[in-house]
Amino acid sequence: MSSTVDLLDSAxxxxxxxxEIWRAMREIxxxxxxxxxxxxEFWAVVGHExxxxxxxxxxxxxxxRGTTLREDDNSAPYPGAGKMPxxxxxxxxxxxxxxxxRLFTPRAVEKLAALAQQVAGSxxxxxxxxxxxxxxxxxxxxxxxxxxxxxxxxxPEDIALISDxxxxxxDAAEDEAVGGHHDVMMYYLNALxxxxxxxxxxxxxxxxxxxxxxxxxTDEEIVLTCDNIVVAASQTARHSASGSLLALLERPAVxxxxxxxxxxxxxxxxxxxxxxxxxxxxxxxxxxxTELAGTQIHxxxxxxxxxxxxxxxxxxxKDPDDLVLDRHPNPHLTLGAGMHFCLGAALVRVMLRALLExxxxxxxxxxxxxxxxxxxxxxxxxxxxxxVTVTPT
Numbered sequence: 001m002s003s004t005v006d007l008l009d010s011a012x013x014x015x016x017x018x019x020e021i022w023r024a025m026r027e028i029x030x031x032x033x034x035x036x037x038x039x040x041e042f043w044a045v046v047g048h049e050x051x052x053x054x055x056x057x058x059x060x061x062x063x064x065r066g067t068t069l070r071e072d073d074n075s076a077p078y079p080g081a082g083k084m085p086x087x088x089x090x091x092x093x094x095x096x097x098x099x100x101x102r103l104f105t106p107r108a109v110e111k112l113a114a115l116a117q118q119v120a121g122s123x124x125x126x127x128x129x130x131x132x133x134x135x136x137x138x139x140x141x142x143x144x145x146x147x148x149x150x151x152x153x154x155x156p157e158d159i160a161l162i163s164d165x166x167x168x169x170x171d172a173a174e175d176e177a178v179g180g181h182h183d184v185m186m187y188y189l190n191a192l193x194x195x196x197x198x199x200x201x202x203x204x205x206x207x208x209x210x211x212x213x214x215x216x217x218t219d220e221e222i223v224l225t226c227d228n229i230v231v232a233a234s235q236t237a238r239h240s241a242s243g244s245l246l247a248l249l250e251r252p253a254v255x256x257x258x259x260x261x262x263x264x265x266x267x268x269x270x271x272x273x274x275x276x277x278x279x280x281x282x283x284x285x286x287x288x289x290t291e292l293a294g295t296q297i298h299x300x301x302x303x304x305x306x307x308x309x310x311x312x313x314x315x316x317x318k319d320p321d322d323l324v325l326d327r328h329p330n331p332h333l334t335l336g337a338g339m340h341f342c343l344g345a346a347l348v349r350v351m352l353r354a355l356l357e358x359x360x361x362x363x364x365x366x367x368x369x370x371x372x373x374x375x376x377x378x379x380x381x382x383x384x385x386x387x388v389t390v391t392p393t
Contacts, residue, residue, distance in 0.1 A: 007044055007306070008036035008069065013376045017280060019321065022046050022309035031295040034304075038071040042283070042302040043295070048313035048333070050293040051305040054284050056338035058089050061303060063340065065285035068379060071174055074283070074302035084224035086232075086340065092212070093339060096225055099210035099217065100343070103151055103203060109346045112147055116354035119146045124358050132369065132389035139355075140242040140386075141167070144234050147351055152230055153191065153202035162187065166234040169227075170380045177379075181227055188226040192219060203229060233344055236278050237351045239382030240334075243276030244352065245359070246372050246386055247323055254323055259360050268325040269352050274332035275323055277308035280381045282336070307333045308381055365393050 005012075005021055012018040025032055030047025034040075045051050054061045066078040067086055081087050085096045102108065123139045123146075145152070145159045154162055165187070168180030191204060199205035207222045217225075248255040257263050281304045286297045297303065311332045312320040318327075335342035342348065359366070366388045373385035 005034075006036050007034055007304075008038060008040055008071065008378050010376050010378065013280075013378055013381075014374060016374045017277070017308045017381050019308075019312055022306060022312065023321075026309065026313060029295075030293045036071070040069055040071055040074055042069060042074055042304050043292075043297060045292070045303055045305045046309040046313075047293065048310040048316040048331075051307065051310040051333055052337055053292065054303055054305050055282065055333065055336060055340065058339060060286065060288060060290050061284035062089055062287050063087055063093075063284060064089055065283075065302070067283050068177075069281065069283050069302070069304050074285070075300055080220075080224045083218075083221045084228040085343070086228045087224075090339070095212035096217075096221070097339075097343065099212065100203060100206050100225065100229060103206055104343050104347060106346060108151075109350055112151070112347065113350050113354070116147045116351050117358065119143060120351075120354040120358040124355075124362060127388075128362065128364050128390045131391070132366075132387070135245055135366075135386040135388050136238075136242045136383050137385070140238045140245075140383075143241060143355065144237040144351060147354075148233050148347070151202055152233060153188075153200070153204045154230075158187070162230065163234060166231045169231045170235055171377065181231070184227045184230055185223040188223045188230075189219065192222065229343070232342070233347075235380065235382075236342070236344070237348050239278035239380060240273060240276045240348065240352060241355050242383045242386050243278070243381070244272040244356075245366070245388075246368075246383065247272065247275055249366060249368055249388070251323055254325060258325055258356070263325045265353055265356055267328065267330075268356065269349055270330045270332065271323060271325045271327045272352065273334040273348075274311045274317075274327070274330055276381065277311050277332070277334045278381055279334070280308050280378055281306050305333075363393050364390050366390055 025046045030050040032044045034042050034044045045054055064081040064087055082092050085093055088096055123143060127133050127138055141163060145163055149159055165180045165183035168176045171177045195204055195208060199208040203226060207217055207225055210217055258268055284303050286299055286301045288299050290297050314320050335345045369389050370387040372383050375382050375384050
């Protein structure tokens with residue numbers, strides 16, 4: 001069915017995701033035809049069951065035509081298709097993912113857990129000494145790359161540069177997004193020349209040592225995969241962290257229950273991931289005619305899975321608009337599903353745990369000083385600012 005709401009209208013996202021609009025759409029049906037004012041035409045998938053199917057059935061819904069909606073023509077060939085994990089289907093996806101999988105094994109992630117605790121403690125201590133500040137810029141934006149810099153092959157002096165580039169890479173404005181991705185790729189392309197003789201054990205080293213189909217990866221595949229991994233590694237944890245704190249500060253009773261040990265950290269992390277859903281939508285393209293939730297989809301049609309909407313589907317989640325930290329089960333789609341399930345999911349959880357545990361253990365109280373500032377984009381659900389005061393308790 002067709003929908004008159006333009007989901008690519010940035011005005012809908014001024015105060016975060018338009019949950020009421022998505023709720024109204026879900027009540028009509030899980031799949032809606034959209035033609036945005038910019039000319040972008042696609043199927044909006046807003047229900048959980050239909051979203052899960054699109055994300056998991058790669059033989060029907062391909063990633064090679066892009067994973068983010070364009071402002072105009074979603075059918076145009078996508079640069080990098082088949083050359084980076086997020087834009088590849090098997091068997092190439094399997095080969096590219098295998099090339100970096102060892103960096104994210106449980107053992108590798110466990111080694112970063114202590115560092116995550118240390119970095120979280122240090123950043124929060126700095127915030128406490130100043131009596132407060134902007135949690136986004138002072139903590140959430142710095143935290144992910146500070147923990148993962150060595151893994152990603154980024155020296156301390158370059159962290160701010162990469163953080164800025166990855167943030168721009170997920171901008172709704174295509175020129176900003178292209179520029180951000182370009183800067184990340186050029187950074188790793190420039191590093192290639194000095195690393196070929198001694199690959200090392202970081203992201204670039206893993207890709208330089210990898211073989212796919214018996215052959216080394218091309219320079220293009222290496223820098224595209226670096227871009228894929230680094231942008232996701234930097235931004236998912238950033239927006240989950242800041243969105244989680246906002247949700248807790250707005251609900252003192254829920255926050256108190258977590259701080260008092262009435263709710264497990266593991267359960268809270270899953271609910272906060274469901275709630276924040278940083279990746280607002282994920283695009284796929286139909287490779288064959290099919291039916292989705294009673295709607296006829298044709299080969300070549302673009303589909304956008306609105307992850308944040310699927311996470312509020314009342315047919316799957318009881319009281320979906322309530323933050324229930326001990327929710328179980330919690331089959332949220334924040335980290336994806338199927339073969340494209342987030343490679344760094346365990347690391348995201350480790351970092352959120354470190355932040356929450358340090359916030360809980362600190363003898364301080366945080367409070368909002370001004371309204372949070374949202375990034376007003378249909379690409380990423382996140383905060384640009386979260387002003388807080390920090391006082392001793």
